[in-house]
Amino acid sequence: MNFQLPFTPEQASSMALEVDQLTIYLVAMTAIFTTLIGVMVIAFAVKYRQRVPSDAVGSNFENSAFLEVTWTIIPLLIVLVTFGWGLKVFFRLSRPPANAVQYYVSGKQWMWKIQHPTGQREINELHVPVGQPTELVMTSEDVIHSFFVPAFRVKQDVVPGRTSKLWFTPTKPGRYHLFCTEFCGVEHSKMIGTVVVQEPNEYQAWLAGAPAAKSTAGAGAALFAQHACNTCHLDQEGGRGPLLAGIYGMEIELADGSKVIVDEAYLRESILHPTAKVVRGYEPLMPSFQGQVTEEALVQLVRYVKSLSDTKTASHASRPATSTTRDSQGAAQ
Amino acid sequence: MNAAHSDMAAAAPVPPKSFIEDGHSLKSWLLSLDHKRIGILYLLSVSFFFLLGGLFAMLVRLELLTPAGDLMLPDTYNRVFTGHGVMMVFFFLIPAIPGSLGNFLIPLMIGTRDVAFPRLNLASWYLFMAGGILTLAGLINGGVDTGWTFYPPYSSTYTTTNVMLVGLGVFINGFSSILTGVNFMVTIHRMRCPGMTWFRLPLFVWGHYATALIMVLGTPVVAITLVLLILERAFHFGIFDPARGGDPILFQHLFWFYSHPAVYIMILPSMAVISELIAAFSRKRVFGYHFVAFASIGIALLGFLVWGHHLYVSGQSVYAGTVFSLLTMLVAIPSAVKAFNWAFTLYQGSVVLEMPLFYALGFIGLFAIGGLTGVMLATLGFDVHVHDTYFVVGHFHYVMVGGAMMGYLGGLHYWWPKITGRMYNRFWAYVSSLLVFVGFNLTFFPQLLLGYMGMPRRYHSYPEEFQVLNVLSTAGASVLAVGFILPVIYFMRSLKRGADAGANPWNARGLEWETTSPPPTANFDVIPVVTREPYDYYEHALDEAAKARPSSAVP
Numbered sequence: 096m097n098f099q100l101p102f103t104p105e106q107a108s109s110m111a112l113e114v115d116q117l118t119i120y121l122v123a124m125t126a127i128f129t130t131l132i133g134v135m136v137i138a139f140a141v142k143y144r145q146r147v148p149s150d151a152v153g154s155n156f157e158n159s160a161f162l163e164v165t166w167t168i169i170p171l172l173i174v175l176v177t178f179g180w181g182l183k184v185f186f187r188l189s190r191p192p193a194n195a196v197q198y199y200v201s202g203k204q205w206m207w208k209i210q211h212p213t214g215q216r217e218i219n220e221l222h223v224p225v226g227q228p229t230e231l232v233m234t235s236e237d238v239i240h241s242f243f244v245p246a247f248r249v250k251q252d253v254v255p256g257r258t259s260k261l262w263f264t265p266t267k268p269g270r271y272h273l274f275c276t277e278f279c280g281v282e283h284s285k286m287i288g289t290v291v292v293q294e295p296n297e298y299q300a301w302l303a304g305a306p307a308a309k310s311t312a313g314a315g316a317a318l319f320a321q322h323a324c325n326t327c328h329l330d331q332e333g334g335r336g337p338l339l340a341g342i343y344g345m346e347i348e349l350a351d352g353s354k355v356i357v358d359e360a361y362l363r364e365s366i367l368h369p370t371a372k373v374v375r376g377y378e379p380l381m382p383s384f385q386g387q388v389t390e391e392a393l394v395q396l397v398r399y400v401k402s403l404s405d406t407k408t409a410s411h412a413s414r415p416a417t418s419t420t421r422d423s424q425g426a427a428q
Numbered sequence: 429m430n431a432a433h434s435d436m437a438a439a440a441p442v443p444p445k446s447f448i449e450d451g452h453s454l455k456s457w458l459l460s461l462d463h464k465r466i467g468i469l470y471l472l473s474v475s476f477f478f479l480l481g482g483l484f485a486m487l488v489r490l491e492l493l494t495p496a497g498d499l500m501l502p503d504t505y506n507r508v509f510t511g512h513g514v515m516m517v518f519f520f521l522i523p524a525i526p527g528s529l530g531n532f533l534i535p536l537m538i539g540t541r542d543v544a545f546p547r548l549n550l551a552s553w554y555l556f557m558a559g560g561i562l563t564l565a566g567l568i569n570g571g572v573d574t575g576w577t578f579y580p581p582y583s584s585t586y587t588t589t590n591v592m593l594v595g596l597g598v599f600i601n602g603f604s605s606i607l608t609g610v611n612f613m614v615t616i617h618r619m620r621c622p623g624m625t626w627f628r629l630p631l632f633v634w635g636h637y638a639t640a641l642i643m644v645l646g647t648p649v650v651a652i653t654l655v656l657l658i659l660e661r662a663f664h665f666g667i668f669d670p671a672r673g674g675d676p677i678l679f680q681h682l683f684w685f686y687s688h689p690a691v692y693i694m695i696l697p698s699m700a701v702i703s704e705l706i707a708a709f710s711r712k713r714v715f716g717y718h719f720v721a722f723a724s725i726g727i728a729l730l731g732f733l734v735w736g737h738h739l740y741v742s743g744q745s746v747y748a749g750t751v752f753s754l755l756t757m758l759v760a761i762p763s764a765v766k767a768f769n770w771a772f773t774l775y776q777g778s779v780v781l782e783m784p785l786f787y788a789l790g791f792i793g794l795f796a797i798g799g800l801t802g803v804m805l806a807t808l809g810f811d812v813h814v815h816d817t818y819f820v821v822g823h824f825h826y827v828m829v830g831g832a833m834m835g836y837l838g839g840l841h842y843w844w845p846k847i848t849g850r851m852y853n854r855f856w857a858y859v860s861s862l863l864v865f866v867g868f869n870l871t872f873f874p875q876l877l878l879g880y881m882g883m884p885r886r887y888h889s890y891p892e893e894f895q896v897l898n899v900l901s902t903a904g905a906s907v908l909a910v911g912f913i914l915p916v917i918y919f920m921r922s923l924k925r926g927a928d929a930g931a932n933p934w935n936a937r938g939l940e941w942e943t944t945s946p947p948p949t950a951n952f953d954v955i956p957v958v959t960r961e962p963y964d965y966y967e968h969a970l971d972e973a974a975k976a977r978p979s980s981a982v983p
Contacts, residue, residue, distance in 0.1 A: 102877040117809050118880070125800035132767050132796045136789050139774035143710070144781050150935060150972075152965035153712025153777035163719050166768040167761060174757035177807055182750055184809025189746045204586070238582040239676060241741065241816060245882025248813040252742040254677065255581060256670025259743050272891065276816040276884040278575050280582060281502050284887035368673065385671070 107271055107292065108247035109264040110188060115248075117184050124173065188249065191262035195230035198223075199311055199394050202233065202240035202253040204279055205286040208391070214313065215305040219288030221273065222305075223265055224298035230262040232359070236390045241277035244290050252277055255390075258359050265292040315399025318392050322384065336381060337374045343404035348375040362397045444948040446849065461546035462949055467532030468847070469553050474527060475916070477519035477560060484512035486909060489871075489902040497889035505888040506573035507589065513576030514567070518598050519560050521832050522690060525697035526608055526643075527556070529839045530636045532847060534612060536940035536947060537630050539621025539956040544614040552607040559601030566593030575886060577687070580668035580679050584660040591661055595654045602651040605693075609643030612636055621939075623958035630938055630962045631707075631720055635700020638724035642689045642696075642731065650686035653679065677743055684735035692731040694828055695795075696724055698835025699766060702788045705838050706770050708936040709785040710777030713963040716769040723762035730759050737806055741815050749808055756806035763799050767792060778965075782934065783857050787838025790865050794830025801826060801876065819879025825872045837864065837915065844919065845933045849945040850926030856918045863911030870904025937964055 100119070106112055145151060198221070199210040210216050223229050233242060235255040242261055243250040246269075251261035275286035293301060319325060327336035337347075342357050350373045355361055364371055366388065369381035388396065447464045451457075457465055487508045491499040500508070531549065535542055543549050566572060570590035574583040583591050616629070616637050657679070659665045666672025668679045707714045714720055736744055736752030744752075770792055779785070801823040805811050814820060845851050874897035883894045890898070932941040943952055960967060 102881055104880075104882045114809060114813055117807065118813075121804040121807060121810055125797065125804060128764075128800055129793065129796040132771060133793045135768075135771040136774060136792050139771060139777070140779050140781065140785070140789060143774060143777045144779045148780070149778075150969070151711070151778040152969040153710050153779075155713070155966040156715075156776050157713040158716050158718075159772075162768070162772065163716055163765070166764060170761055170764040174760050174803060177803060178754050178757050181753060181807030181809045181811075185740075185749065185753075185812065186746065188809060188812055238586050239579060239742075243816075243882070243884065245813070250741050250812050250815055254670075254743050256675070257677075257743055272882060274882065274884045278506075278579070278582070278886040280586060281506065281573070283506070284497065284502065284884075284889045287891075 104245040105267070105269070105271070106246070107265055107267040107269060108244075108249065109266055110184075111246065111248045111266075113184055113187065117180055120180065121177070124177065191230045191260065192228040192264070195228040195262050197230045197232050199391075199398070200231045200233040200242060200253070201236055201391050201394065202242070202275070202279075202286075203236040204238065205275070205282040207242070207273065207275075207286070207288050210311055210391075210394075211302065211305075212311065213302060214310040215302055217305070219273070220291060221288070222291045222293060222298060222301050224295040225265050225268050225292050226295070228262065228264045230260060232394065233259050233261065234390050234394065238279045239277045240275045240279050240286065243274045243276040244271055245274070246271040247290075250276060258363060258394075265290075268292045268294055268297075311395050311398040312402040313399075314392075315395035315397070315402070318388070318396050319399055322388070324396075327381065335378070337377060339400050340403040343401045349373060350375050350377075350379075359397050359401070362400055363393055366393060366396060443944055444950065444953070446944065446946040447949045448848070448946050450949045459550070461542070461550055463531050463535050463543045463546065463549060464847075464947065464949075464951075466549050466553055467528050467530075470523060470527030470531060470556070473553075473557060473560065474520050474524045477515050478524070478912075479916075480564075481512055481515035481520055482909065482912060484508050484515065486905065488512060489905040491888065492890070492898045493902045495890050495892045495895050495898075502888040503573065506575075506886070507567070507571030509886060510572045510575050511567045514563060514572070514594060514598065516828075517576055517690070518601055519556075519563065521694040521828055522605060523556060523601075523608075524694075524832070524836050525701065525839065526612070526636060526639055526693075527553070529701065529836075529843060530608075530612065530639075530697060533843065533940055534615060534633055534636060535619065536943065536951055537633055537938060538616065538619060538624055539939045539952065539958065540615070540619040541950050541952070541955075543611050544619055545611050548607050548611055552604045552611065555600055555604035555607065559597045559599070559604060561597075562600060563594050563597030566590040566597060569593070577683060578654075578657060578679075579683075580657065580660065580674075580676050581670065584657060584668055585671075592658055595658050599651050599654045599658075602647045602654075605643045605647045609640040609647070612640040613644065616640075621955050621958060627718065627721075628958055628961050629721075631703035631714055631717070631724075632700040634721040635696045635703070635724045638728035639693050639696045639700075641725070641728045642693050646686045646689040646693075646732070649682060650690075653682040653686070656682075677739070680739055680742055681735065684738045685732070688735045688738065689728070689731040691824070691827065692727055694832040695835075696727060698791070698832045698839075699724065699795075701835040701839035701842070702770065702791050703766075704938070705784050705788040705842055706773045707963040707965075708842070708934055708938075709780045709782055709788070710774050711780065711935075711965045712773055712777040713961070713965065714769065715772035715775070716765070717961070717963075719765050720769050723765045726762040727759060730755065730762070734759060734806075737811070740808060740811050753806050753808050757803060760799065760803050763795075767796060767799075780934075783854055783861070784838050784842035784934075786858070786861050787834050787841060790861065791831060791834040791838060794826055794834060794865075794868065798823065798826030798828075798830050814879050816885055817879035818875040818883045818885055821885050822872045822875035822879060825875070829872070830868055834864075837861075840915070840919070842934070843940075844922070845929030846940055846945045846947070848923060848926070849929055850922045851929045851933060852915075852922040852926055853918045856914055860911050860914035860918075863907055863914070867904050867907030867909075867911050871901050871908055872904070874898070874900045874904070937968060938962065 196212055201208040207219050209221050233253045235253045240253040242253055247263040249261050249263050251259050269292055271290045273288040273290050327334050328339050332338055346354050346356050348354055355372055367385045369383055370379040373379045447462055491505055572589045572591055572594045574587055656667050660667055666674045668674045668676050703714050703720055734752055734756040736748055737756045740749045805823055878894055878897045883890055929945050931944050939956055
């Protein structure tokens with residue numbers, strides 16, 4: 096069921112109705128309590144007013160344990176329900192469906208740069224097909240920005256040095272506002288764009304007509320070669336750096352014995368600060384690529400490393416990365 | 429309270445000089461150690477900063493009259509809204525009530541001659557002025573365009589504006605806040621007159637005690653944060669800059685650890701005023717006195733545990749968000765307790781519908797909306813959509829203008845005759861309060877709607893569909909401005925032409941009403957002795973009735 100409330104942006108995502116329902120409850124709660132308090136104070140002030148100015152005083156009714164408990168417990172129960180409902184919606188907003196398609200978003204003063212999984216790029220516009228669970232993997236090249244699409248009821252800050260994520264499933268074709276909601280400098284209010292939700296066939300047509308570029312992973316592969324990463328990270332065991340195929344998503348052991356899951360954040364950190372968390376059995380030889388690769392290039396490199404774990408073409412690629420450390424434990428100090 | 433000295437006061441033939449008559453030179457004011465004169469210094473200076481902040485606000489509203497950013501350049505606009513925020517938050521809302529009314533009234537209310545550390549009190553005002561002037565210099569000379577929240581890395585690395593000077597001004601002002609807090613705490617602990625036990629303290633004093641607690645515990649954190657920001661900007665320390673291995677989100681944690689409790693620095697003194705007003709004009713003891721007193725302390729302490737609700741969408745973990753949401757919701761409980769107790773203070777009262785009471789009733793209504801929109805924002809799934817939109821702007825103006833400002837105005841209208849000895853023109857005061865109430869709602873209610881529609885805050889230009897509500901908001905701001913300027917006029921006029929107010933124009937109970945208006949420099953001829961709980965209207969009336977009857981006449 097769909098309904099349009101006044102002063103409400105269009106409901107154009109799978110979460111919009113849920114958020115609006117929560118809003119209706121919250122507005123009702125606010126209205127009821129404000130009215131209750133307002134009516135009480137006005138009614139009491141009028142009913143007990145001095146009709147003739149005098150020195151008369153009020154009664155000595157000045158406390159009641161029953162009343163105090165009542166107006167402690169009832170609001171407590173109401174806020175607990177409110178908390179629970181809000182949490183339920185928040186968890187759903189925070190967890191993308193497993194089949195979500197990833198797009199890459201990079202914020203910079205004052206534009207949104209977007210790259211499709213198939214490589215197409217656009218600025219301040221995001222084309223997506225209706226009904227497709229869509230996840231945005233976002234980072235910033237300079238200051239903090241925030242990605243906000245009112246019609247989808249989603250928002251996430253885009254922070255330099257971090258990867259943040261946001262997901263939605265558009266439910267209605269159309270053009271929707273995209274706003275930056277974290278103040279980012281002179282042209283903050285110009286850092287706006289449009290999310291274009293299209294029927295799948297229109298989207299395909301758009302993709303075909305859009306300036307074709309290498310896919311993100313493909314661009315990452317080129318960078319991998321360009322920065323000569325492959326001289327240490329060989330495509331088989333025995334390199335000076337760990338084997339990267341199949342490493343994504345694995346738990347690896349570090350030089351200090353602690354363990355870490357190889358995710359986007361870890362890969363990113365390992366490119367920028369390679370010596371921060373060295374895989375057990377390897378020397379801290381890798382130079383930092385801080386300042387040498389742009390945020391966009393980082394995304395592409397990470398995406399490439401990730402893609403090495405998507406395909407299980409090479410048999411050795413499926414070997415757990417932990418075995419890498421075990422093989423070469425002797426080399427560790 | 430039954431003060432034993434009242435008979436003696438009547439016996440003294442020549443009343444001592446009032447604190448206003450006691451010295452007329454500029455020096456006698458600027459170097460005064462009298463808490464009342466320092467209170468007046470604060471009153472004048474916060475009013476100045478308020479009018480300045482208001483001017484910035486009008487510029488913001490004028491720019492937003494049309495969707496295109498056509499009144500000023502975006503650069504200018506960003507400096508203007510930052511100037512508005514910095515002035516209002518740090519130099520009006522935080523010091524306004526504690527600095528002026530708190531300084532003036534706490535020693536009077538607890539029956540002592542001054543605060544515990546009069547010199548520190550004066551030093552505190554000078555630090556406040558030094559901070560204010562530095563900040564003002566920064567705002568004029570280059571300005572700041574970061575918003576009052578100073579988020580890095582924009583503030584530390586990217587902006588070319590005068591962050592350092594303004595940061596330094598706010599930093600110095602923080603010491604003023606800390607010193608005032610320490611002074612209030614020691615005064616309330618050590619200087620109470622004989623018989624003034626903790627539960628005989630007026631709720632105004634309880635509210636200020638809770639406020640002082642936050643000032644002392646919270647302010648150092650924002651001071652450290654601003655120092656780190658200045659070091660980062662000057663020497664590229666790399667604490668917040670991710671390019672140097674820092675974390676910009678760390679700044680947000682540190683900043684809000686103070687700046688959320690700071691909201692309670694603004695609202696608790698205002699609630700403290702409201703308790704006094706409701707009791708005085710219901711002519712009845714505050715309902716559930718102990719609950720109202722402890723609710724203040726509860727709000728102050730809980731306030732330290734909720735800062736993370738400003739970071740729901742900034743990359744804080746989902747679980748941290750969960751905990752902060754729950755804790756934030758709990759603040760609603762002591763707030764609700766206060767509101768219901770105020771309502772029941774009116775119940776079976778002998779309500780005098782006088783000027784200051786209207787501000788108190790207005791406060792309760794507007795604070796209800798402010799508080800409940802706060803609960804809405806604490807709700808995780810809702811906040812994601814409205815975070816950093818005009819909904820947030822509307823919400824905190826309901827709390828700060830509808831709450832803190834209403835309390836401040838109510839308090840001024842209630843204690844003005846005590847402070848100056850003169851009564852203001854009540855007709856214009858009614859007109860002003862009506863304009864403030866109507867103008868306020870017209871300004872800020874549309875902003876709540878704009879926020880839900882998706883209009884982000886700090887936008888210099890906006891899509892056309894948001895214009896109608898923005899025009900309403902600007903119209904409301906104009907009405908509000910008139911409502912705020914009127915009191916300046918009729919308060920000034922009252923100094924020359926106002927009727928003599930007498931010691932106790934509202935026929936209220938409380939030690940401050942037992943001395944003359946304006947009070948003498950020493951406050952009391954003889955230090956009072958308190959024998960009863962505060963707001964003893966009922967018991968006092970029984971005493972009076974007993975006195976009026978011949979002692980032999982037993983009914």
